[in-house]
Amino acid sequence: MGEVITFWITATVSVGAAAFMLFQRNAVHAALLLILNQFTLAVLFVLLDAPFLAAVQVIVYAGAIMVLFLFVIMFLGVDRREVLRDRIRLQRPAAIALWVFLVAAVIFLIQVGVGLSEPRLPPASGDNVRAVARVLFTDFVFPFEVTSVLLIVAAIAAMVLARRTGEEEAETRAATRSAPPRPEEPV
């Protein structure tokens, strides 16, 4: 009974946060609503007997990724107004029509494929973290190593992409040189 109540409250908050995120003009508010959504997903992971993934969800998504998002939003400036005029004619009505079709198709397929009243099975093992670690470091040890390479490549790629190029740096230096020198600077 407690699970049912928790599920419905969490699901309502989750869908509400996601829907409000769509209508937020302010990117910071959208990011905060997405953090709320990710916390509700962590609660749902606990309900699904996956406490390890719930912890990872909070640490990686709500902690690291969203902080990076907020950092970039602040870096780019939050006072910019989003132009909501479409370049492609009828883009928004077509998008909404396709969206309604997508929702209907997904719900129909779930109902046909899995069913809505199927009882759930008992979990395979009592200790979730131990079970995840055993599968991760035996069956999936090669993909696990590959992800470490992927993370290093991504970090280096981000540094290369976000770095200023030589000519931009020269421009910045020229701009600062042409500015009048500050009086407290020793010449």
Next chain:
Amino acid sequence: MPIGAYLILSGVLFSIGTLGVLVRKNALVIFMSVELQLNAVNLSLVAFARRLGEVDGQVLAFFSMVVAAAEVVVGLAIIVSIFRRRSSADVDEVSVMRW
């Protein structure tokens, strides 16, 4: 709760993310909608893992989180790089195939 309820919630969240990608113009908000889609798929993976009584689905969701983290790092670096060139995070501004 039946597993189907979790799957439908996952499908609804995924489609909200899709709508965000289709209608929004700010590159950062579009990126957040993509994150919402990834999260929704993770929820369905964990729900299926629960239904089968195995943890393989959870491990797959774990890998998808790692890849999402790498994707966010590179994607945000690209957005910053475009912003340096064009002073705008509007995706409609970036319509030419050259710098």
